[in-house]
Amino acid sequence: xxxxxxxxxxxxxxxxxxxxxxxxxxxxxxxxxxxxxxxxxxxxxxxxxxxxxxxxxxxxxxxxxxxxxxxxxxxxxxxxxxxxxxxxxxxxxxxxxxxxxxxxxxxxxxxxxxxxxxxxxxxxxxxxxxxxxxxxxxxxxxxxxxxxxxxxxxxxxxxxxxxxxxxxxxxxxxxxxxxxxxxxxxxxxxxxxxxxxxxxxxxxxxxxxxxxxxxxxxxxxxxxxxxxxxxxxxxxxxxxxxxxxxxxxxxx
Amino acid sequence: xxxxxxxxxxxxxxxxxxxxxxxxxxxxxxxxxxxxxxxxxxxxxxxxxxxxxxxxxxxxxxxxxxxxxxxxxxxxxxxxxxxxxxxxxxxxxxxxxxxxxxxxxxxxxxxxxxxxxxxxxxxxxxxxxxxxxxxxxxxxxxxxxxxxxxxxxxxxxxxxxxxxxxxxxxxxxxxxxxxxxxxxxxxxxxxxxxxxxxxxxxxxxxxxxxxxxxxxxxx
Numbered sequence: 001x002x003x004x005x006x007x008x009x010x011x012x013x014x015x016x017x018x019x020x021x022x023x024x025x026x027x028x029x030x031x032x033x034x035x036x037x038x039x040x041x042x043x044x045x046x047x048x049x050x051x052x053x054x055x056x057x058x059x060x061x062x063x064x065x066x067x068x069x070x071x072x073x074x075x076x077x078x079x080x081x082x083x084x085x086x087x088x089x090x091x092x093x094x095x096x097x098x099x100x101x102x103x104x105x106x107x108x109x110x111x112x113x114x115x116x117x118x119x120x121x122x123x124x125x126x127x128x129x130x131x132x133x134x135x136x137x138x139x140x141x142x143x144x145x146x147x148x149x150x151x152x153x154x155x156x157x158x159x160x161x162x163x164x165x166x167x168x169x170x171x172x173x174x175x176x177x178x179x180x181x182x183x184x185x186x187x188x189x190x191x192x193x194x195x196x197x198x199x200x201x202x203x204x205x206x207x208x209x210x211x212x213x214x215x216x217x218x219x220x221x222x223x224x225x226x227x228x229x230x231x232x233x234x235x236x237x238x239x240x241x242x243x244x245x246x247x248x249x250x251x252x
Numbered sequence: 253x254x255x256x257x258x259x260x261x262x263x264x265x266x267x268x269x270x271x272x273x274x275x276x277x278x279x280x281x282x283x284x285x286x287x288x289x290x291x292x293x294x295x296x297x298x299x300x301x302x303x304x305x306x307x308x309x310x311x312x313x314x315x316x317x318x319x320x321x322x323x324x325x326x327x328x329x330x331x332x333x334x335x336x337x338x339x340x341x342x343x344x345x346x347x348x349x350x351x352x353x354x355x356x357x358x359x360x361x362x363x364x365x366x367x368x369x370x371x372x373x374x375x376x377x378x379x380x381x382x383x384x385x386x387x388x389x390x391x392x393x394x395x396x397x398x399x400x401x402x403x404x405x406x407x408x409x410x411x412x413x414x415x416x417x418x419x420x421x422x423x424x425x426x427x428x429x430x431x432x433x434x435x436x437x438x439x440x441x442x443x444x445x446x447x448x449x450x451x452x453x454x455x456x457x458x459x460x461x462x463x464x465x466x467x468x469x470x471x
Contacts, residue, residue, distance in 0.1 A: 208325050235327045237464030247327040249256035 003071075005030035005199045006051065006169065011065035013046060013055065020046050022223045024065070028216070033191060033200045035210035035231065038220035039246070044203050047220065048171050051201065052088035053081055069169065086113070088169040089162035094178045095154035097146035097161075102138050105146045105157060109165040124164050131197075132160035133190045152183020156190065163194075170194065172202040176209065188213045207247055211235045219243045259324045263333055266316055267392070270337055270344075273309040274388040277344045280306065280351035281384065281447060285377040287358040288440055289370055296358035299351055306348040313341040332464065336457040340391065343450040343457075347384060350443040357436040357443075367423060367430055373441055376412045379405055380447040387454035394462045399455035403469035409448040416441045 004027035013021040021043050028034050036044040049055045050067060053074060066073045074084050086109075098105050106125045115121060125142070129135035134156040138149070146157055155175060162170060172191070176184040191200060191213050204210050210217050211231060218228035219242075227240040238244050245251040254260055280299055287295040317338045320326060326334055383405050390399035420438045424431050452469045459467045 207327065211325075211327070236331055238328050244328050248330045249259070250254050 002029070004028055005032075005069065006201075007066075007068040007071075009066050009068075011047075011050065011067060012063070013043075013050060014060075014062040015058070016060040020223050021050070024225045026218060026225060026228060028199060028201065030199050031195050031197070032215040033195050033202065033213055034216045034218060034228075035214035036201065036203045036218050036220060037205075037207060037210050037246075038226075039251070040205075042220040043223040044218075044220045045173055047225075048090075048173055048201060048203050051169070051171055052085050052090060054090065056081065086165050087167050088171060089165065089167040090171040090173065091155070091158055091162060091175045093174045095151060095158050097149070097154050097157050099145070099147055101143045102146045102149070102157060103142040106161050106164045109161060113165060128160040128164040131163050131194065132156045133186065133193070134160055150183065152179050152186060155179060155183065155187055159187075159190065159194075168199060170198050170200045172200065174203055174205060177205065184209075207235075219246060221246070256324075259320075259326075259330075262316075262320060262324075263330060266313065266320070266334070266337055269309070269313050269316065270340060271388060271392055273306065273313065273341060273344050274384075274391075276302070276306050276309065277348045277351070278381065278384055278388070280348050281354075281377075281381055284351040284354035284358070285374070285381070285444075288354055289374055291358060291362050291364070291366070293359060293362045296355035296362075299355040303348055303352050307345060310341045310345040313337060317341075329461070329464075332461045336461040339457050340454050343453050347447050347450050350447050353443045354440045357440045360436050361433050364429070364433055367433055367437075370437070372412050372416050372419070373437065373444070376409055376416070376441060376444045376448075379409050379412070380444045380451065383409075383448050383451035384454075387451040387458070390455055390458045391461075394458070396459050396462050399458040400467065400469065402452045402455040406448045406452045406469070409445055413441055413445045 006026075006028035008024055008026040008028075011021055011024040012019070024047060036048060038044045046055065050063065051074075055061045055063065063075060066075060068074070069084075069088065073079065098108060100108075103125055106128050107121050110121060110124050115124070126135060126139075129138060134153060137153060138157075146154065149157060155178075159170075176187050179187065188209060191202065194200060195215075202210075202214065214231045216228060217231045217234040219226045219234070219238075219240075221242055227234070227238060227243045229239070234243065235247060238247065280302060283295055283299045286292065287299060317334050320334055383402055386398055387402060389395065416438065420434045423434055456467060456469050459465065
């Protein structure tokens with residue numbers, strides 16, 4: 001890999017007494033999709049949240065080691081968390097649009113960052129919705145409530161809302177677990193398109209989804225990163241027996 | 253603990269079907285060679301007739317594999333097992349076709365006195381059939397070493413084939429009947445050489461299925 005977009009070294013995380021992540025090392029290439037898989041409680045979502053410091057909000061969390069994005073340690077004492085979260089956006093399990101119009105949902109971030117000009121906002125909204133593959137479906141009802149959209153549309157709206165603040169990295173925490181199969185496929189297809197411009201890390205419980213959309217898959221177990229490799233290798237010839245057992249269902 | 257017992261049971265059934273097909277193919281090739289050595293027309297016809305059954309076994313295995321791929325989305329060693337079953341069933345079907353070709357050679361030379369007693373062809377047949385047996389054993393037992401051992405025996409078969417080719421050329425003369433018989437025998441030898449190749453392919457498939465690593469035995 002050329003210079004990795006994200007370089008994680010010796011990352012350890014404790015929730016109080018609970019050692020939740022052990023010595024995680026992972027390089028994430030720019031413009032790739034990395035899938036994090038593993039059983040419930042394995043640490044994959046915790047790890048995902050360390051990438052934009054979402055765990056900072058939880059009491060009693062202790063983190064050591066480093067995560068460098070474009071060479072900068074995001075846990076350095078002088079790191080700016082607000083600008084980090086602008087660069088590293090997150091999509092959650094359930095779509096969570098704000099109870100306002102489609103337009104205002106997407107304009108929300110740019111407005112906070114000081115953009116007021118209508119023409120500029122219009123341009124951002126169209127571009128974000130285009131990139132999120134939602135524009136054609138909503139262009140005639142931008143000023144209607146976002147809550148009237150279907151679940152799949154809401155999730156793509158949330159992705160458009162992230163794109164509006166021009167992040168580099170998208171974190172997705174089981175983004176399709178609440179969606180119907182067609183919406184799921186749309187979000188998956190979107191993910192593949194978005195990696196042209198963004199670096200994407202996705203937590204998924206659906207191994208077939210990981211296989212379909214990711215370039216690299218990382219398998220977590222009991223707080224350890226057991227194995228990470230090219231996705232085609234992970235799902236055909238994994239090296240570690242624990243990976244083999246998990247992905248073939250000989251594990252419980 | 254196995255969280256997919258039903259699926260893994262289907263994989264066992266797939267293996268069982270493949271080994272059953274293997275047994276059928278072994279019988280076909282043995283019968284074909286016997287029919288040739290003793291120019292036994294009746295046996296040759298039986299071998300030819302039995303080929304439809306082998307073809308239908310292959311189709312059943314193929315369908316089972318495709319069904320499992322579509323419905324179970326297998327991964328890792330399970331995926332390799334199914335992928336290799338698809339290949340091995342094709343190799344077995346080809347071996348059965350060679351058995352048919354040898355049986356047809358029997359029919360073509362039936363009633364003729366052999367130009368000379370067969371020596372190298374039965375030797376080739378012996379080695380090729382054992383290779384087939386061992387490739388199936390290696391599959392059944394996940395025996396990588398047994399599979400890897402097929403390579404050197406394939407060389408032996410190739411050498412025997414070269415010897416037969418040389419002998420046949422030396423024996424060819426002015427008599428059209430002799431030349432015709434020799435040609436059929438040479439083609440049967442070629443069929444046996446192909447059997448050894450397919451057995452070696454099965455061995456390679458077994459190695460990949462078990463280890464996830466490629467090893468080209470056929471060099």
